[in-house]
Amino acid sequence: MVEPLIRGAAPGAASATPPSSRRLLGPAALVSVAFLGTNALAYVFTVLAARVLVPAAFGELAALLGVLLIGTVPATGLQTAAALHLGGADGSRTDRGLARLHGAAFVTGLAVVATGILATAPLTALLHLPDAGAVPWLVALLLPSTLISGYQGMLQGSARYGRLATVTGFVGVTKLAGGTAGLLIGGTPTAALAGMTVAACAGALAGWAGCGRPGLRRGLRAPLAAALHASGALLGFILLLNLDLLLARHHLTAADAGEYAVGAIIAKVAFWLPQGVGVVLLPRLADETDRRRLLPAALALVGAGGAALTGATAALGSYALPLIGGAAYGDGLGAATWLFAALGTLMALAQLLLFSGIAVADRLALGAVWAAAAAELAVVELLAVTGRLALVPIAATAVGTAGLLVAVGLARSRAARPVGPERGRPEE
Numbered sequence: 282m283v284e285p286l287i288r289g290a291a292p293g294a295a296s297a298t299p300p301s302s303r304r305l306l307g308p309a310a311l312v313s314v315a316f317l318g319t320n321a322l323a324y325v326f327t328v329l330a331a332r333v334l335v336p337a338a339f340g341e342l343a344a345l346l347g348v349l350l351i352g353t354v355p356a357t358g359l360q361t362a363a364a365l366h367l368g369g370a371d372g373s374r375t376d377r378g379l380a381r382l383h384g385a386a387f388v389t390g391l392a393v394v395a396t397g398i399l400a401t402a403p404l405t406a407l408l409h410l411p412d413a414g415a416v417p418w419l420v421a422l423l424l425p426s427t428l429i430s431g432y433q434g435m436l437q438g439s440a441r442y443g444r445l446a447t448v449t450g451f452v453g454v455t456k457l458a459g460g461t462a463g464l465l466i467g468g469t470p471t472a473a474l475a476g477m478t479v480a481a482c483a484g485a486l487a488g489w490a491g492c493g494r495p496g497l498r499r500g501l502r503a504p505l506a507a508a509l510h511a512s513g514a515l516l517g518f519i520l521l522l523n524l525d526l527l528l529a530r531h532h533l534t535a536a537d538a539g540e541y542a543v544g545a546i547i548a549k550v551a552f553w554l555p556q557g558v559g560v561v562l563l564p565r566l567a568d569e570t571d572r573r574r575l576l577p578a579a580l581a582l583v584g585a586g587g588a589a590l591t592g593a594t595a596a597l598g599s600y601a602l603p604l605i606g607g608a609a610y611g612d613g614l615g616a617a618t619w620l621f622a623a624l625g626t627l628m629a630l631a632q633l634l635l636f637s638g639i640a641v642a643d644r645l646a647l648g649a650v651w652a653a654a655a656a657e658l659a660v661v662e663l664l665a666v667t668g669r670l671a672l673v674p675i676a677a678t679a680v681g682t683a684g685l686l687v688a689v690g691l692a693r694s695r696a697a698r699p700v701g702p703e704r705g706r707p708e709e
Contacts, residue, residue: 312557315446319453320553326460327546328605330473333464336539342470343542344408344530345419347523349426352397352419354519355389356427358512360434362504365567365640367438379435380498385505386431387497390424397423408530418474425481432488435495438564445560448491452484511639517650518635521686522552522628524654525679528661532670541672543602544614544621551590551625552632555583559633566640576694579633587626595619620676627683634690646693649686657682 331339363382397420405413429452436445456477463476489495529541558579565571594601598616631650638646660678664670 311442311446312560315449316556319449322453322457326457337535340538340542347526350519352423353426354516355393355512356430357515359389359508360430361511362507363434364438364564379495383495384497385501386428390427393423412471415471422478425485428485429488432492435492444491448488451487455480455483514647521654525675529675532665547621548625551622552629555629563636566637583629591622594622614672617673620680624680627687631686637694649689653682653686
């Protein structure tokens with residue numbers, strides 16, 4: 282049985298003011314510009330790091346940033362749950378409702394930091410980190426990052442897209458400034474993460490102010506439970522999104538892992554470029570009518586943009602990687618860099634389909650994400666055992682896995698029907 286995780290309207294009923302695709306274009310464009318600018322700044326930082334650090338150190342930093350994304354999955358789950366809930370509820374936008382979500386963000390952040398402290402030693406060994414000091418800064422960065430995601434979910438769900446764009450842009454600028462300062466002053470991944478942590482604290486304060494300075498209230502069980510449901514699927518997705526990079530870091534030489542990390546920049550660009558579409562679409566997915574009308578158009582828009590980017594990358598061929606990271610990169614991947622653009626596009630499509638599955642608690646669709654991660658891991662390990670593992674096979678395996686996940690998501694999105702009462706809605 283398929284049940285909605287968070288109800289925005291009665292099953293089968295339209296919203297009081299059903300949005301049309303055209304009415305969503307303006308907010309989507311505004312948020313897309315903010316996310317595009319923010320991710321362009323992140324791209325600038327990544328390119329700068331690739332040029333400042335030697336390939337081995339850049340591979341270390343890229344792997345740590347991949348771990349950071351995994352560590353912020355609970356925050357993303359809370360953001361997703363809050364956006365779905367606020368997007369369709371009438372009383373959830375009160376001060377009490379926002380204060381409960383705010384409290385849930387704090388509890389989630391503290392829990393993630395505690396988990397990170399326990400994982401410090403194993404993570405240092407797994408990624409072969411020469412400087413153990415990088416991981417504590419990574420753990421410290423998790424708390425403000427979690428709070429920022431919580432504030433973004435509140436603004437996203439309550440349709441305050443102007444403030445969401447402002448907060449997102451401010452966070453992007455400060456993190457670039459902090460990370461760059463650490464990189465240039467310290468010249469190590471540890472220094473870069475320290476600068477990003479200080480900047481993220483400033484970003485969290487801006488997000489709190491943008492949400493109207495919400496207080497803290499009890500009654501966190503419902504929002505935390507909803508966030509937990511969403512986090513289970515999002516954890517698998519974030520793991521899959523970064524699994525190829527982590528496997529490259531683990532199996533390949535330091536130089537090859539650094540080259541793969543530069544190629545992964547292209548995948549991240551293709552993935553993050555259309556994020557504004559998903560941000561605006563997400564609160565509408567709780568309503569079946571809106572979901573079935575808007576999801577196909579969103580998929581087509583993201584797919585068309587990704588196809589154009591993939592074609593442009595293929596046209597650049599072997600010049601793509603040196604253009605991004607410099608002359609030290611490109612020998613191993615050659616003209617195969619288009620695989621990264623295709624990978625990012627497929628993952629962007631898979632994310633939209635996953636959001637749809639979360640909105641209706643489609644367990645089969647959510648489980649497919651974990652199955653895809655397991656399949657990719659199994660194939661890469663098999664290639665490693667047989668001695669055929671290299672840069673291109675890892676990228677090709679990731680593309681094939683993402684393509685299968687999109688196919689499954691398309692099939693499940695047609696079958697999903699939200700029925701039954703909602704169970705995860707925060708009490709007022």
